[in-house]
Amino acid sequence: MSVQIRNLQSEDVLTYSLPLLLGDVRPPLAESKISVCNRRNNTSMSWPVYNGTFKALVELKPGENIIELMFYGEVVELVLVYKVPPLTRFVRPVYIKCHDDPHGDFQGPEDEDCSAESACQRIALGAKLIQTLTAEKLAEHGFGRKTFLLETDLDAKAPACHVFTSSLSVACAQQMTGAELWLKFACELMSAKTFTQKENCKWFCFMSFTRYEAENDSLPKSHIDVLKQTKGYAALGGGGLALFSTGNLHCWAETLDQVPLRFTDTRKIDRSKFMDDSAYRGFYWANYSTGLGSSLHELGHTFDLAHTRTGIMARGFDDLYRVFIVRPLRSRASSCSRDSSRLTTPSPYSSRSRSRVASGNSIGAEPCFLRPLPTRLHSQPSFPDVIHIEVGFAQLPTKLTQCYTVHHYDGSETQTVVTRQSDGTETRSQLTLSPDGEWERKDVKINQLDAGKTGMQVTACRELPMAPSALPHSAVDGPDSVQEFVLQGQTPSDAGAHWHRSSAVILNYHKWFNEDCEKNQGSSPEITGGYITSPCGLRLIELRNHDNGTVVHHWEFLHDDPPTEFKVNLDKVKDVLPADCVECSVMVEDSRGNISKKKVHFDDL
Template sequence: MRELQNVRMKICIYNVDDGETVYNHLPLLVGDIENCTNDGFIEVVNSSDPDSKGLKWPVVEGAFKVLVKLKRGQNLIRLKYGEEILIFKLYRENPSFKHFVRPVYIICEDDDGYFQGPDGEDCSPQSALDRITLGAMLIQTFTAENLKEHGLGRYTFQIETNQLNDPMCHLFRSKLTLERAQSMSGGDLWNHFAKELMESDFDNKDMCKWYCFMSFTRYKPPEDVPYPKTHGEILKYTKGHTALGGGGLALFGTGNLHTWARYIHEIHSRFTDTRKIDRKILMDDSAYREFYWANYATGLGASLHELGHTFNLAHTPTGIMARGFDDFNKVFTVQRLKVRDQPMTKRSNSSSNKTSLPRNISSGPVDGSPFKRSHKSKMNKDICYGSPLRKVILFKLCNS
């Protein structure tokens, strides 16, 4: 392979360096196609992983954000846009922490473990395990990028892995019956599972933070009631739901798990899914935006918020530890310079022109390298949505 600095490349990367070592399984690559303002697709493949398949990600007005799964050790990453190709190395190592995050999917003793979702959606326990595992990888990636952006290094929490060194999610069968679980409050469920998990046969219980999802969340408004309009009304008709984090346990319902991506190639389409939730049938937990993508953004972002509480993080005026998690999708998707054909709330519309994902169509690479480092770069500013290039409150995501 020819040295990158000797080759002029049209594919430019902003947030990682050739040969860099990262500690997350699914790094985010932010970049653009120089001298290009067109839409299209860019393909990424990990040539070092025999199981890796080339995945196409959208290029929006010349800009892109892609995710690529890494194996431990050296990874040869190949990006292709038209005839242009960029090849570079990334190394992945596990964080050298004794403590780790343990994803768990909780099933009642007399239940089949299927979560609620629309017709045609795979809501099986295996589907849940896959979605939660991928969700854990995405919040791990966000944490790494956010800390790096704020000058603290690309560090992140460690996810429990299996024998193949891949992130995993456990299936845990509780001793609670379905009827009993759905009659309990969120606080009572948190207390019960905190005790039950610590008395379980899991190993290393004192070394983990539990990242848990309850399969038995059910939303069912009476047929004769008006269309639910407030979040309070929605919660009134929802059983087996909570979003609580503290101590060693972050606990969530699964009312919007059906909107989450199960596979990496689904991430972009799920984060841009403009179908609307039918509140007569399914739970809407999207900060009143109602779209599938908004339920995914709020649900996944809120899971990091609650996990943050287990890391002893308090609420903050802005960002993930406030309501910044509602915009979590914008970390992984490219927004157009001129917002069009995109559902937005009144609040997000008011700030979108100030913080929507910028572009940098420069005249050429900095120092001849495709890995740009100009602090004047607008794209560089948007690795994590709306964050300034200075040290700020940990986990700050956006000015909301």
């Protein structure tokens, strides 16, 4: 037996306390467990191993930590050093309750601990998980394991999650829109005397009073319907505040040993009683993944990140669970029973079942993954020997047809049939059903043989999650001003749970991710039409669609001597802009993390 860690090396210095270990065991057993122990605090946990691969989390203490990984008698030591960087800015988790709700319980099943204390434990652990994810995903871009700090990283005596009592009543809060709640809590938190260093923190807040109530026992048919039946809902981020609901907080892990179980909990949400915010997947694990992922998405907005075509700042946060777990291979010939009886199964995470969680034997929560049955050597019919092979047949045209359906968050539904002919042509027939019940048909025929002539392949390349940024130089560009980037393996791991390239560059130079000192002070970049200047050196320029805020193009400057000026040449980027677009938002970040944003009309470029 042998154990190998793939993402970390002994003596690595980390700036966060909950590193993720990715590793392999040999021989690659189909299913097993590996024990991970930190000798600093004598804590040991078992993590699943599937097909020779494992992922594990381990809590570190400041200083040197000796991590032991034990697998079938094989013991491997890994020395990790946890060192808090000298940063002054941090993220502060907060649980908000109303003044007339002294307990501040969140909504959840009766056998779940839905107290404010449990909420704080779930939120605090969730904050650590996204702190770890941010580090791992920035490392994929070659920026090292940079990440933000939590308040407890700087002050061990600070609460892992504060409880804040608002002046709002439950009834009043549940009648307000998400935007109104965001404004109200932003004012209350900044004026509260109980908090210090407000100018140095990003608020990571969750509202206790979120309540889902199905109307007349009717199940919602779309995400819009879910929101209509939910009071006290918000998922907003910007400025210094990221604000979220707690509709699926009962699906979150409360302790570290629950993480692999919660991310593989295949019970279905009872949509007649509880909010299902899972990107239409319906499972407990999916609600955890989407809930925690969306909180990272909104926190990203507070770090000046815009929406992107792919990744966490798109809908890629739904795939967050992939970062932290490995799953066994399923048998295509097998199916799992997922009837309504699973809804009545007691939660394996309630206080009455906590001992079973610790031992890894949870009732009704283990995913129903079945391994392929072994082949029976003598059960296959024998075939006659081949005695003659005919040749000279003419090949007939063939076609491949694929069908798929997409359920949109506005309640509409799109059914697409893609037909590919052997001659290289492709036909797409789309039927879109609006929420009002009206159908719209659209047929598109594509000649793939001519795609290179039309530029279609170039456009498609720009839509890839991590396509290299190889862009034309503007008039004042140096020869090396645009840095090309190729992710290892060409594609991001963990599906959509990755930072889009421009988002990663922003975080790499952001003030919340870097040491603050006197030399890091300076004037912000200036944007005059399409002419951009910064005495500190330019690091990133984004063009954002002014209508929806999505990044459509970016330039990055990563070399040691970045340019201090840049001219946006509209003719060289107009092919990536919407056809009817007449203006865009320009976002600029310099070497010291100073950021400027400005709306620019194309006539001024």
